[in-house]
Amino acid sequence: MTMERKKRSYDQQCALAYALDVVGERWTLLIIRELLHGPRRYRELLDALPGIGTNLLAARLASLVDAGVLAPTEPRRRTGGYMLTDLGRSLHEPILGLSRFGMAHTTLHGARPGATVRASWAVLAIEAMVDAERAPEVDETYQFEVDAETFHVQVSAGQVEVRSGPAVDPTLTVRADANSFFRVGMRQLDPIEALVSGAVAVEGVPAAVTRCLRLIGLMNDVATPGRSAALGPATA
Amino acid sequence: MTMERKKRSYDQQCALAYALDVVGERWTLLIIRELLHGPRRYRELLDALPGIGTNLLAARLASLVDAGVLAPTEPRRRTGGYMLTDLGRSLHEPILGLSRFGMAHTTLHGARPGATVRASWAVLAIEAMVDAERAPEVDETYQFEVDAETFHVQVSAGQVEVRSGPAVDPTLTVRADANSFFRVGMRQLDPIEALVSGAVAVEGVPAAVTRCLRLIGLMNDVATPGRSAALGPATA
DNA sequence: CTGCATCCGCCTCGATACTG
């Protein structure tokens, strides 16, 4: 028999309150983040969320399955795990929006020094940074290799798509360790400096670098000779 | 002297985790929701958030001011309260996205029966429902009067804006009590039925009703004569 | 009266141990 579990609720007839009743508790949105780019097993989720505790993960998963946000993949498979439902995938955009806020906040204030870094976060970061409005006219693909993680951004007819895995024929390949990658994203490491110091390596069509930087918002404008917005003294 | 307060953190170099470190705790996003449409006093926030507890509200406000999400308005004014900063306003879109998720979830599952209803939530609901892609060709304004709250949606050259307060010359005026309004929004009360029963009253240009319903996603398509998408048996 | 701080009971959370 299903135990009668009382859930804490805001008890407001408000769409946001209803959403937070489902995904507002601690760890919940991070679990969904892990599932955004494919199904994951219980153990993988535990490893990706240091500090969550096994009971809490189990409780969250059960609650989210119950809410229709995610579902077990093939109950009888031993390879089974959890995947997002259509409803769960509708959280993709709000998560990207929150990520943009997180980046903006971290740009203003500092980043936590001892925080654990995972290359798989980089996909989300790029998704959040990409502004389709600034997509270049030309169709091209930028591949990123952050630690062992590989993904790419494909621009095609003004449409921008971010996918995990390698690209077929990337215009550009960007290699970086996860730490440097995030420091560039948080505007705490200038992309040009990162290139010079070797923390970030780029390979491919040189002219595409500017277009890529513009697409992900790291270059404010088409660089006018003599004054680049990306160049400047380190912010105190 | 400011007491040394330890904040619980996810400790991940991830934009989403950083965001949730700031706005992920209980009540925080609801506080920001209250401030989305103008500054509010401490007492107003307390009244708008039943169950929060005075100490927690004070702690959240201090934490958010510290994070640069909101700021006190005119410290020396007795009318002073709290308002969003630019950084705080950047949470508008993610909040709308979460609201859309909340509406979708509540559409599938039930709504909480005894939940408190406030007309001011209606503005957010309309904002979340509006899809600028479906804006009509004509420029017109739809005014909503939900309980004592009045706001309007203005369509101008394909741009859609939701503002509080009355419109100058609304094409349409929709009147409803808050409960019926939300039941329609959550797809638990058919808009046509609501009109017939009198729970929702409409006044103005009749042809604008269809365009308004399409704009806020309550009518799937341009109604073809003889078969309206909004008409149908109650979903079991 | 508003804007908080303090105290207390309870529930959630985090960590470990344990089971199929």
Place this chain on the structure above:
DNA sequence: CAGTATCGAGGCGGATGCAG
């Protein structure tokens, strides 16, 4: 591997106190 059981610590909710 995939959870369940247990327990201490801390965040939360409610009542009350207090200063401006």
